[in-house]
Amino acid sequence: MAEKLYIEALREGLREEMLRDENVFIIGEDVGLYGGAFGVTKGLFQEFGENRIIDTPISEAAIAGAAVGAALCGMRPVAEIMFFDFFTIAMDQLVNQGAKNRYMFGGKAKVPMVIRGPMGCGTGAAAQHSQSFPAVFAHFPGLKVVMPSTPYDVKGLIKSAIRDNNPVVFVEHKLLYWTKGEVPEGDYTVPIGKADVKRDGKDITIVAGSIMVRRALEAAQKLEEDGIDVEVVDIRSLKPLDLRTVVSSVKKTGRVLIVEDDPISYGWGAEIAAGIAGSEAFDYLDAPIKRLAGLDIPIPYNPNLEKHAVPQVPNIIEAVREVLR
């Protein structure tokens, strides 16, 4: 199986879906000739032309609104938000229109759209280009939220997202684009709403998403040297949430650390923690559920401070040790 970059796998998924279904098109800022700010859509403009790779003015509201409208009319748009920080501008279109129409029309209308883009810090892009807030979307009924962590998952999930008849918020992470992983040739899908055990272990479960899955795996590898056997559950979808996989893992290990990229207050880790505490896994908990997440601060521009704003591998290792104490 070929090793590919996350960004390549994502592009491959988009391209294969566009080839498979002529209703699929891409819309966003600089997605065309420029190939996207991060290069996700590189080469697609040349292959599919300006009618299917549509450049827009700098208006996230327009991008989202156009996508919702096109989806309602039977297209399958994939809208790119260059930096998810500016998703806030697209929120009304997505939340009040995209998320609601299927319900308000009693299921007669459907909104098969994907709205994707990068979140997260670590690139020195400062407070307005570094945020993570995937939990915000998960709070709105009518939206699905996924955040793949590997090249394999990003290709499989983009296909599932495009084929889904509901608006799917597709959360990427800037630092994941240039990570490598095995990706099969051709068509396959990864189901939305299904978590994935990325590493088997017996001492502690780390539930992580997106970039934090990679950091958790790195931490697990280091902890293994000390004989600590970490299981890593990649939550993959925030909504629908696959609590079952988490619960069965916690039942096995008895300890859980939840690692998030976004600010800790009201983050999705709290949702998982509450889910565990209320589940049959409760009686298997041998230590309090621990959360490790970003600080409740705007992401600093200073690169040293920026690193401290969200969990890094040493923080995860330390947190694991604390839970195992």
Add this chain to the structure above:
Amino acid sequence: MATIVKMPKLGTTMTEGTIVKWLKNEGDPVKKGEIYVEIQTDKVNIEDEAETSGVLRKIIAKEGETVKVGDPIAIIAEADEELPDLENVDNISTQSQEKSPQVFQQEDKTEAVKQTISDKIKASPAAKRVARENQIDLSKVTPSGPNGRIVERDVLSYIQEHKVKATPVAKKIAIERQVDLKAIQKSPGQRITKQDLEDQIIQDVDNAVDNTIPVIGMRKIIADSMTYSKKVAPHIYLSLEVDMSKVIDLRERLIPLVQAQHDVKLSYNHILIKAAATALRLNPLINSSFTEEKIILKQHINIGLAVALEDGLIVPVIKDADKKGLAFIAKETEELIQKAKSKKLLPDEYHGGTFTITNLGMFDIESFCAIINQPEAAILAVGKIIKKPVVIDDEITIKPMMNLTLSCDHRVIDGAVGAKFLQNLKQILEEPINMLL
């Protein structure tokens, strides 16, 4: 007298306590030993008992207030008593914890403290689950988790430490016979074997009754001698019924005379002793002793009478009963019975018997077979006198009948010999005038 209640020392490390809750208000009566205040130490909440009775007149330490050990928290006094000046507490009695803190702590508080602690044991849900599944008392488990929390490994290692090691066969038997393997003591590292288990089963059966009585003294003597008798003497049992009409009549007439003479009430037993002694004189083999070499025909006729005691029985002996008159037998017998019941019999008074009478008529027993009192050769078991229809001259009449069962040592007494004695005895009792012969 007013008592100033001070903050008790409820643990060795306790230096101060916080009043969590007053369970009584000012003016409420308080009884000694009654729980009236909840105090929080650095470790636990403890419900404290009043050391004295009276009225909770004044609450000095309010709820939520933290007070040093020994500082006053309340005053208990009589309802109308004048309250002491707190500045001048030396003259007033104080609750006793200061006087004997160790005793107070250990004797009075241990249970309460334990109870409160066990309610507040910190354990992870997993530890609690494992403890529950294995019926482990978490208060016995040593915590190793953060903040003194019991975690799963603590329970598991407790289970491991207290794990019962047993051979597969022993385990199988334990399940089949529902034996608790934990009850079997074994030195550490040693496995419980099938033999241990079988011993335990026997022990369990033995311990099935709640109370045990040690087999010592009289009980041991009875056990040994009865077993011995049944072992060495092949018993034969002969029964007949005696018409007691004339004995009853005789007794009625003699009672006032004996009473006048010796101040005892003549009983059937007295008459039976006399009658048996008379019959024994006619049947010397019955009044004998068997040894491996010879049969000893006893010169004296010494009749033993079995007397039931609370914790056994004893057989005082009326010596030369054949030579004594009824009145004297009555007197002597009653004296011996009294002595027997107050356990004042001298050895001489219960040794040397040659024949025994045992009577359970007073318990409504109609007939029974007794075990011979070795080294005697026979014993007479006497039943209750019961009015029965009997046929005399082809007529049914009602007669007071009494069953006699003679147990004979067949080594000495053949059936016919025993039967003849019993027949003679019957004749004597049915015609008591024969006793005069």
